[in-house]
Amino acid sequence: MDNKDKEKEHEQTASGRNPDVNDVEEEEEDEDGNKRAVVLGPQVPLKEQLELDKDDESLRRWKEQLLGQVDxxxxxxxxxxxxxxxxxxxxxxxxxxxxLPIPFVPDEKGYAFALKDGSPYSFRFNFVVSNNIVSGLKYTNTVWKTGVRVENQKVMLGTFSPQLEPYTYEGEEETTPAGMFARGSYSAKLKFVDDDGKCYLEMSYYFEIRKEWPAIQ
Incomplete structure (x- = not known):
C-alpha cells in the first residue's frame, strides 16, 4: 500500500465510514460555485472502527491520536x-x-429546588457517554417567570469519547436576582443536544427563589 492509499484509508476509517461498503454520493459546491460529488459511506459503530486494521501499527497509532483514550x-x-x-x-x-438526581424529584409544592435571592451559585452536571463519540454536545436552559422568558442560556460543552467514568461540567458562578419582585415561582426547560440535533435530555421543571435558603435536611 503506497502513502496515497494509506492516507485515503485513514480518511475513510476516521470518519466512521466502512470502506468495504458501497458508498453513496452527495453534491456540494466548491469556491467557484461548481458542484462536485462527495463520497459518504454508511456510519458504522466505533467498536468496529477500532477493530479495523488493528494489526497496522501506523493506523492504530493514528486512530489513538485522533480519538484519545477510548474506554x-x-x-x-x-x-x-x-x-x-x-x-x-x-x-x-x-x-x-x-x-439532585435527574430526572428531578419535586417537593410537596412541585419545586425541584429553591435558591436564595441575591446569592452566588453555580451548576455542575455529571454525565456519561457510551457507544460512540458525541460531537458538539451542548445544553440550553430556558427560564420563565409568570409566563415571561427571563433567561435563555446556551452552553457548548464539546466533543466527548465513550468512557466509564462520568464527565463533569461546572458552569460559571452567577448571582440570583434580588428583591421582593424577584422572589417566587419560576418554570424552566433543560435540554441536551448534539451537533446532529439528537436530543439526549429534555426536561421541564419548576424552582423557587426565596428570601432565605431552605433548611438543610
Whole structure:
C-alpha cells in the first residue's frame, strides 16, 4: 500500500465510514460555485472502527491520536452515541452542595429546588457517554417567570469519547436576582443536544427563589 492509499484509508476509517461498503454520493459546491460529488459511506459503530486494521501499527497509532483514550467497555454495537445526564449539583459558598438526581424529584409544592435571592451559585452536571463519540454536545436552559422568558442560556460543552467514568461540567458562578419582585415561582426547560440535533435530555421543571435558603435536611 503506497502513502496515497494509506492516507485515503485513514480518511475513510476516521470518519466512521466502512470502506468495504458501497458508498453513496452527495453534491456540494466548491469556491467557484461548481458542484462536485462527495463520497459518504454508511456510519458504522466505533467498536468496529477500532477493530479495523488493528494489526497496522501506523493506523492504530493514528486512530489513538485522533480519538484519545477510548474506554472499549463503553462501546456498544450501535453507531449512535448515548449520553446519560446523571445529576445536577447546586454549588454556593453560602450552603453545602445540593446534589439532585435527574430526572428531578419535586417537593410537596412541585419545586425541584429553591435558591436564595441575591446569592452566588453555580451548576455542575455529571454525565456519561457510551457507544460512540458525541460531537458538539451542548445544553440550553430556558427560564420563565409568570409566563415571561427571563433567561435563555446556551452552553457548548464539546466533543466527548465513550468512557466509564462520568464527565463533569461546572458552569460559571452567577448571582440570583434580588428583591421582593424577584422572589417566587419560576418554570424552566433543560435540554441536551448534539451537533446532529439528537436530543439526549429534555426536561421541564419548576424552582423557587426565596428570601432565605431552605433548611438543610
Amino acid at each position: 472499549t467497555e463503553q462501546l456498544g454495537e450501535t453507531a449512535e452515541p448515548e449520553v446519560k445526564v446523571l445529576n445536577l449539583t447546586i454549588l454556593s459558598p453560602e450552603r453545602p452542595d445540593l446534589v
